[in-house]
Amino acid sequence: MARVVLKDLTKCFGEVVAVNRLSLDIKDKEFVVLLGPSGSGKTTALRCIAGLETPDEGEIYIGDRLVNDLEPKDRDVAMVFQSYALYPHMTVFENLAFPLECAKVPREEIKERVQRVAELLQIRDLLDRKPKQLSGGQQQRVALGRAIIREPKVFLMDEPLSNLDAKLRVYMRAELKRLQKELGVTTIYVTHDQVEAMTMADRVAILDRGVLQQFDSPDRVYAKPSNIFVAGFIGSPPTNFFDCTLTDEGVLDAGEFKYSLPRDLVKIIKEKATSNEVVLGIRPQHVKVYRRKEKENLIKARHYTTEPLGEMVILDLKVGETLVKAIVDPEFKVEKEHWIEFPVEKIYLFDKKTGTSLL
CATH class of the missing domain: 2.40.50.140 (Nucleic acid-binding proteins)
Structure with missing residues (x-):
């Protein structure tokens, strides 16, 4: 697995500074949540880590590697989006197997890994179904499975639970946290929902208008907010x-x-x-x-x-x-x-x- 370090990460869109000199040191196996209102820069920061956006300044390290110039496929990260992005014409098995097939993993190993991930996510009985036959929660599990099966060094998650209803969101929060601890994979999770942040994170990085306001444990950002914004946003x-x-x-x-x-x-x-x-x-x-x-x-x-x-x-x-x-x-x-x-x-x-x- 891997430590992730951001040093003075800056990303602009025209005149707008979306991320402003963001520095974070995320420990190996840690679950860190990037939290903030719309326009705070959290998704842009995540996309820079993934390689989907090119930073204007700053450095991104995954493990010991500077990855600024690496393609997304070479960064050894897996991203889970707000939209599940499942292939509608493929079964659950085929959706899970697809990234391994692209990596030319042997067929027997693909079968073994699909079965292992399906067992972990409790979706073995869904392997023959198409996405349209699944509930929102089941589709989310398949999307997670497609990330897990690659065995990446880092999970990047962009509001993955926002399309679920309130009851299912509560259940999936607990499931995600359990999975992350069981797999021991460094995870960076974006949300605007403070309840998700406070219940799931080892540490929370709170952003406002691209600037880091506080990076601390959920208990400390609640009890010892660094400024008025944090005190008003949390709670x-x-x-x-x-x-x-x-x-x-x-x-x-x-x-x-x-x-x-x-x-x-x-x-x-x-x-x-x-x-x-x-x-x-x-x-x-x-x-x-x-x-x-x-x-x-x-x-x-x-x-x-x-x-x-x-x-x-x-x-x-x-x-x-x-x-x-x-x-x-x-x-x-x-x-x-x-x-x-x-x-x-x-x-x-x-x-x-x-x-x-x-x-």
Whole structure:
């Protein structure tokens, strides 16, 4: 298998910089997800690794080889696309066997490898069927099988589950993760779906407008986002943000409310921030809601609306005209007014000018 290294990878389309000096060091056998919104450069980066796009600058290493000038077929990678790209006139067996036939693998070995991959993917009973006779999930398994059967050093996957329904997507996420660990193949997976990224990845590379924002484990990008973009992009419902001014007394003034900070955080802001203008962030999961003022540093809020989600409820509250989302249990009794707390150990603080985390 192989380590994959990108050094200052840059790709432009006319005036648009799709990928901007992207550097990643992906370990052998690691499952890395490239995550970002549409236009973030994740698919372009993947296509550069595959050899389907030529970078304008930078280097791509697969194993110990610089592959910039190699044809896609010589890079020892296998790509799985959003569209399954199965040959409609061929059976499942023939679709799986096709890349081996192109490589002039002996017929007996082809049969053996097809049977082995079909067993792994639990599609042995489908080998005689044509693609039109398969469900979406079955077609996806065949597409995966065609990549696996080549025994490449690296799997490249471009939103392979996006055409499946929600229930099947959940099942296939677990299957893909199991397969990747069982095969031990370095995998680079592109998605805009943060749930896919957080549940499948060993590490997540978050991109925005072609620039790497953070490359870390799912736990760390959730708990320790490097900037406002990451904090807002990761997590559902999205993080609550409040523009604040740090007063001389060490209080964050958000206009609609004030929030007292401990001295150590005040010191950090004064040392790291470019000014006294900061952004306070807290996830809805971490907002505590009370029916009365039970302690200091609570903020008065009025009920705005309720969003029931079965096992939990999103409570939309207003502090003045500022909307705050909190998550409560379905049994929580909603009143016209509440008091809310932002536990200091759960808050994020960002420099308003640069957007970078101060904590």
